[in-house]
Amino acid sequence: MGELGRVPVGIVGASGYGGVQLVRLLKEHPGVELVYLGGESSAGKPFSDLYPHLGHCVDLNIEPLDLDTIASRCKVVFLSLPNGLAYQMAPALVAKGCKVLDLSADYRFFDLETYQSWYGGDRADREIAATAAYGLPELYRDRIAEASLIGCAGCYPTASLLALSPLLKQGLILSETAIIDAKSGTSGGGRQAKTNLLLAEADNSLGPYGVGGRHRHTPEIEQVCSDLAGHEVRVQFTPHLIPMVRGILATVYATLRDPGLVREDLLTIYKAFYRSSPFVKMLPGGTYPQTKWACGTNLCYIGIEVDPRTDRVIVMSAIDNLVKGQAGQALQCLNLMMGWEETLGLPTMGFYP
Amino acid sequence: MGELGRVPVGIVGASGYGGVQLVRLLKEHPGVELVYLGGESSAGKPFSDLYPHLGHCVDLNIEPLDLDTIASRCKVVFLSLPNGLAYQMAPALVAKGCKVLDLSADYRFFDLETYQSWYGGDRADREIAATAAYGLPELYRDRIAEASLIGCAGCYPTASLLALSPLLKQGLILSETAIIDAKSGTSGGGRQAKTNLLLAEADNSLGPYGVGGRHRHTPEIEQVCSDLAGHEVRVQFTPHLIPMVRGILATVYATLRDPGLVREDLLTIYKAFYRSSPFVKMLPGGTYPQTKWACGTNLCYIGIEVDPRTDRVIVMSAIDNLVKGQAGQALQCLNLMMGWEETLGLPTMGFYP
Amino acid sequence: MGELGRVPVGIVGASGYGGVQLVRLLKEHPGVELVYLGGESSAGKPFSDLYPHLGHCVDLNIEPLDLDTIASRCKVVFLSLPNGLAYQMAPALVAKGCKVLDLSADYRFFDLETYQSWYGGDRADREIAATAAYGLPELYRDRIAEASLIGCAGCYPTASLLALSPLLKQGLILSETAIIDAKSGTSGGGRQAKTNLLLAEADNSLGPYGVGGRHRHTPEIEQVCSDLAGHEVRVQFTPHLIPMVRGILATVYATLRDPGLVREDLLTIYKAFYRSSPFVKMLPGGTYPQTKWACGTNLCYIGIEVDPRTDRVIVMSAIDNLVKGQAGQALQCLNLMMGWEETLGLPTMGFYP
Amino acid sequence: MGELGRVPVGIVGASGYGGVQLVRLLKEHPGVELVYLGGESSAGKPFSDLYPHLGHCVDLNIEPLDLDTIASRCKVVFLSLPNGLAYQMAPALVAKGCKVLDLSADYRFFDLETYQSWYGGDRADREIAATAAYGLPELYRDRIAEASLIGCAGCYPTASLLALSPLLKQGLILSETAIIDAKSGTSGGGRQAKTNLLLAEADNSLGPYGVGGRHRHTPEIEQVCSDLAGHEVRVQFTPHLIPMVRGILATVYATLRDPGLVREDLLTIYKAFYRSSPFVKMLPGGTYPQTKWACGTNLCYIGIEVDPRTDRVIVMSAIDNLVKGQAGQALQCLNLMMGWEETLGLPTMGFYP
Incomplete structure (x- = not known):
């Protein structure tokens, strides 16, 4: 067999x-x-x-x-x-x-x-x-490896949490200031014949939904944020439907606890945090992720900016919602459960253009 | 002649x-x-x-x-x-x-x-x-009517300011918490042959630019915000390029000064603020703007949500960047300068689908 | 009233x-x-x-x-x-x-x-x-003007017949060689939630349907062609679904009866044929129609090419399927029925870009 | 090394x-x-x-x-x-x-x-x-295997020739009736900043170019057609630009020499012709190719229809212009030159949706 x-x-x-x-x-x-x-x-x-x-x-x-x-x-x-x-x-x-x-x-x-x-x-x-283990390997690698049952992370939570985790884990931000403005292609809505997902409606248009904490991914994001921070965290999460097939971009805003931190400090911190995470790619300062870069891959591209005028950090993460946000992530979990190389069989070269 | x-x-x-x-x-x-x-x-x-x-x-x-x-x-x-x-x-x-x-x-x-x-x-x-008068009639109607020279408002500032103004004018928010996550179609980049605006690159992709206060529309937005608030205001403005031709959506976040305010309060305030502004259309509670609704028109659709868990207001505004964000707005200014009906010759029925 | x-x-x-x-x-x-x-x-x-x-x-x-x-x-x-x-x-x-x-x-x-x-x-x-009159004013203007009941022409037939009519009416082609390769945006499929019209399926894809004379617009096109030619005409009509909202392009091929005819001859013939048809715009030699030009208008742009190597004429016509191919055409018919100017209330400036 | x-x-x-x-x-x-x-x-x-x-x-x-x-x-x-x-x-x-x-x-x-x-x-x-060998392995496999220099076939010629070859090789059509109506995504235009390839221009539009035998792929297609047929063949080739990134669909029309042939006969003939060609996938009767099916693969999907009313065969072929139409095909040629399995390292599962 x-x-x-x-x-x-x-x-x-x-x-x-x-x-x-x-x-x-x-x-x-x-x-x-x-x-x-x-x-x-x-x-x-x-x-x-x-x-x-x-x-x-x-x-x-x-x-x-x-x-x-x-x-x-x-x-x-x-x-x-x-x-x-x-x-x-x-x-x-x-x-x-x-x-x-x-x-x-x-x-x-x-x-x-x-x-x-x-x-x-x-x-x-x-x-x-x-x-059950929460299936986001970058955060729960060990538990996944030992579990027999995985609740694979949602697509928006994956992009959001990979962007936020190092900040929360290390207490670098005022957690109550965290805002996640997320944008997704329409394949996230599934292969269901809904009028609002028709090309004639969704193409060349753009809009928010589930505003004000009404989207089901809000509690999922918050439970993991709280787990990482060690205290209850509430985030403002707003999803948007984008006229494209695949891809999620999360633009995350938060106020730094220490206004003296600069971009390069944060890049160093993120690189350390993800040093054993082969699918997270930190972009050099001044480069911001495009969802097409991640298309077809199990990667998450992350870019960071600090605005010294406002003491805010802006973290941007891009994934393919059907791969790192869904099927690829499940397979990454399986690799861990089986004791295989974490990257086995998972694409890392973006489908471009 | x-x-x-x-x-x-x-x-x-x-x-x-x-x-x-x-x-x-x-x-x-x-x-x-x-x-x-x-x-x-x-x-x-x-x-x-x-x-x-x-x-x-x-x-x-x-x-x-x-x-x-x-x-x-x-x-x-x-x-x-x-x-x-x-x-x-x-x-x-x-x-x-x-x-x-x-x-x-x-x-x-x-x-x-x-x-x-x-x-x-x-x-x-x-x-x-x-x-010169700043060419955003909803805010500077009288000055425009008397001026001979108009500096028509930018596309992102138009969407952003129409969303933010009532809050600032009436001191309803902690102004330093204002974040504008804005999304624009590629026609905003003009009829210039740039590689990143090619269909093969820009289609089915999405990304931020000018992050961290680096976009030139930041100071334009801030000067008007400051003017309305009566004190200096700094906003976090992040533009994104969306794979569509026309349209801007601004998703604006801010913390309410009075956490007791509910959505219907704010809708009432906005309707009053824009009661003489025929191009601003306030959406009923629970309805959020789609850019396609504004396509081809000089309208700005605004939706409001309050998240009682976070004491934040989320204001969403949608315009056609080439009409209300550019040519239509200029013509609206001209109508005022000539003493004509403000709506003369300006479309209000969206090009749909 | x-x-x-x-x-x-x-x-x-x-x-x-x-x-x-x-x-x-x-x-x-x-x-x-x-x-x-x-x-x-x-x-x-x-x-x-x-x-x-x-x-x-x-x-x-x-x-x-x-x-x-x-x-x-x-x-x-x-x-x-x-x-x-x-x-x-x-x-x-x-x-x-x-x-x-x-x-x-x-x-x-x-x-x-x-x-x-x-x-x-x-x-x-x-x-x-x-x-009932067949509602294609360029061909049946007089009957429409006198009728009380109009069967407005279909979207594909409109583009196809405006391209073919002068050739058939004047016997310029071997009618059995006529091939219509037509391409339509997905709004032609209506506001129905069908899986194949979802953005996630239809975007970035392209395919034929109703191939081999199986599409219902074939008999509609053929009856008018036969009426114009004065004998029974069979055409090869193949529709394709294109990843866009609006627009039809018909690329029509036929063998010239007189191989001595050149492009300019045909342009002259077409201009004469459509001299009283304000919505048909003949393009100069070497210019071919783009569907976006017709977007939002009641126009039909027609370009012509002759290939002296094959004795074929290629006629290309572009319309907006929802305007000239549907609602605009109905209104054009009404204008005729009421004795109003044929162009009354019908847009002629393309929604561009 | x-x-x-x-x-x-x-x-x-x-x-x-x-x-x-x-x-x-x-x-x-x-x-x-x-x-x-x-x-x-x-x-x-x-x-x-x-x-x-x-x-x-x-x-x-x-x-x-x-x-x-x-x-x-x-x-x-x-x-x-x-x-x-x-x-x-x-x-x-x-x-x-x-x-x-x-x-x-x-x-x-x-x-x-x-x-x-x-x-x-x-x-x-x-x-x-x-x-030099002409780099279209399905037609020139042996020559490619022995050559040191390959002129890889063009993108349009690949789709067109795979559709036409069995008909020409076996003398099944009146070759002078062959018409190729081809449609391509904009990546075929290369990574060059041209105005007409901007998303703002090319999106939601569609148009022909190089009409009347003026496109450079016409002589390339004709030389191979002539080689297969054993006599000079002229085809009518019309390319169109489609608002999508990748993919070519060729819709090929020709009159059958023997009007008694039915679709199933032709499917049998095509399957035999391509029986050693692992990248050509013949679709069952009544199924027509969609370019998205080939996206990211080195495959060519071919569907066939016969119209008994007109004695015409319509052959439709779909490829990814950047893979089977360009880079993948080159690699397929290399596999043959090196004596490797023809399919080595070449994707065959479409990137969908």
Whole structure:
């Protein structure tokens, strides 16, 4: 089971954009073999019905969801489902010995009350949920390596937290001043036929949503910020929809505790903080990230500026929301869980132009 | 000179995007007749060489720049030139009796020292500069009506100031907390062949520039903020380039002085502030502006949110950078200068989809 | 009923892109007053629920469909509905004295058998259908002027027929060699949430559909071509979906009957053919149309090239699919029906850039 | 020289889009090591000055052009220069023992007179030019394998010829009826700051160019068509600029010699023709290619339709212009020259969405 010692893996919910990105990454990863695709609405169809251009390399049918079947065939299962479904499957899969990486919000929260107040549902899986690691390797590398269940970090939280973490961890900012103005391509909305995501509506337009702390990624960001800072942190997070397919840029503002810090100080601090994080690329002073640079890669580009007139630091981070913000990050977590090189099978050269 | 009593107007520098937008608006304005187009590099060419699709409605040649000629034929002159050229022409034109509307930065500053420190040059036109009105009618309507020389507001400042003004004027925020995260389509970069504005580079990408107070619109925004607040105000202004042609969205953050204020209070305050401003459209609570709504119009859509968790107000404003942010605003100023209806000839129905 | 002698008009089906374009054109047209909006699914809602940015200028609710009400309040009714609905309403409206302009395919066919074989349905309205004029004013100006019921030409047929007509009318080509390779923006697909029209799918991609004579616009184009040529004409029509919002370009190929004809001959012939057609703009030799030139206008730009190596003529036409290809054309028809200037209230200056 | 037996390769002209695509493919190819980058205008700069996001994986400087240096360090040289420069360098490099793959038009022509009449120049390299193979492996696999100098096929010719070749080779069409309506993203225009390629101009627009046989790819396509057909073939080739970054779609029309042929017959013929061509993917009947499917890959997707009403075949082919149309194809040629697996190091899973 698994050619040449490759680990057999499966995906539940492969029809969306995260799913198809994951399929592509898994097919090119030397340590795994993709042996199973599962889904409800498209069960019975060949995968190539959903993505005709991949028929020549993915010769699998979407199978109906049966946990015994999945566990008997897969050592690793990625769950790429709408929020609220993973927690109905993950406990059984873990119990049957699978490593489970969930791309939804179900296992991202340290505290299920927070989850329930934002996502609803009635969680009976507290014990297993308590064993889940938050899937952002740059911050929780060790826990991920030891876990059997990962709640992979959200796309906006990934960009936001990689930008903010060194500042919070080292107490460099007045945490209550932190503002995250985030911008995302429309693929973040998923492969769902919504009017506002039509090209005719979304192209050549731009707008905010979930303003004033109303977006579900706010509590996710805040729990990690609080964990890093060692005290409760509240951030102002505002997402915007951008007329492009992929990419997230987070522009983060905060007031420095020590106004004497200059840009080069902060660059040094960031480089030290991320010295064991191969996917974080610190840009030289005066260079700011463009989302296209990260396109197709698992990288996060970070640029820093200090405004001495206002004592503020501005940190800008760019990722590909479907790779570092979703499928690539899950695979990075898997690499850690399996004891493989963290970078194994993950692209680092941007798809440009 | 002017059919049926229409006022004869000219444009110096009609080859750029602001210029062609102005041409279109002037051709559809019932009070004026476009009688002159002037330029250096394209002098001698018919306008339709620059914009072949407008040959049937603009039958003018680009003429070499001669101030006597211009003044003899035009009662009103729009200067749509790179920064640093208008102040070499405007004094003579005003002296010859023309009303002059400058779309560059040359006459936007209350204080020429600030201008010179950001734009260079050696200004000998202090006397005339002192008579110029800042061309943002919603804030300086009366001065504009009486002036002969207008320094039309910049595109980013227009969106930013319309969002911020009521808060500053009424002292509702801690002014040092004001952050403006602004996003603009690439037409703001002008009709210049720059590599970073190529479709192949700019499409499907997004990035900040001029970070940390380095963009020239920072001092322009700050002088008006200071004027409104009655004390010196510093803002954090960060522009971003968005993969679309037109549109600016400004997302403005500030901490409320009185944390008891709720969204509806602020909506009431804004509506009162802009009650005589026909182009400002306040959106109902929970609705946020999309730049496409303003596309092709002289409108500014403003949405407001309050986050009671952080005591912050978030104000979002959307304009078309080439209309309300440039050519339309100039025409709005002219309407005031001529004593015409402020809305005369200015579109208010968005080009959608 | 109509301010200052304006004709009261209504729209049934104002929620789509053709509908909102029509609303905008009608609001700016000096001869009409928009007094009624009707619809099924959105009945009861204010129009601004569908298009929040138009609330300040369109203060109408969507009303349920009642033919008596419509006829009592409107002298002119635009039907902007999916195919197959107009013929259930138009006969009664005409009988009650309304002028009816249908934007669907229902009244485009000279022969209802052809309609039924492509669109299905069971047409019992033969008598009234026989009185309908085909709404392409450049070809059927006189009939339109006298008709009470117009089947407005489709978007692709408009671009295709304006390119081909002079050649067919004058027998200049071997008609069986005519190939129309057409390209359209995605707004042609309507305001419907279809996966393939999502920005994430349609952006940065391009593909054909309805290949091999399978698109419903083929028989519509062929009936008019046959009418012009005086014998049955078959064309090869291939539509393509282009990653942009608006615009159609038709690239038409045909073999010249007389290989001695040169480009300038054909330009002369086209100019003569369209000498009374104010919306057709013939481009000078060597200039080819760009769809952006026509954006927002009721114009059709046509460029011509002859390849002496192959004895072929290539005719290229560009329109805005929502204006000349839909709402603008309907209004142009109305102008003729009312005896107004054909160009009244119709834009001719392209929205550029 | 070359780690672990990898072949040392260099690129002359790495600053453009073809160059950066080639860099990325070479860095991921297991058989080669990129050891040299050369250029004139950017000599002396690190590559990361041109593409800051690739600094972490390409640690090379652009070196001035010195043929001895290049030959001493590289076994394989890719020339990615404007037309007219390669033929001044290739003869010396080949003489010094290098394998040379030229991405320009310099070595594409079987006949230097044709080259000179379209591209100018005075070619003194007839002897070496005669040894060059036309770099389209699906058609000239054997010659490429034996050659030391490759004139890699152009982007439009690649898409056009892969669509047309089986028809011409087997005499299935009336060759004089062949029409190629081709559409390309703007990256085909290169990393040059031209006004018409600005996002503000090219986005949301579409237009033809080089109409009537005036584009330089016409003679290139015709020479290969003639070679395949065994007699002189003239085609009608019309390129169009599409508002997207990457991708070419060729829609090819021709009249069948035998009107009895149906779509399935042709699919069978195409599959047989391309049975040893791993990068050509024939689509099932009724499925038509979308350029996004090929994005980032070296594939060519081909769909076929027959219109029995007109006896025409319509063949549609989609490629990524920078991969199969440029850098990927060059690498595919190199694989053949080195006796490696043809598919080695070449992506086949489309970058989607």
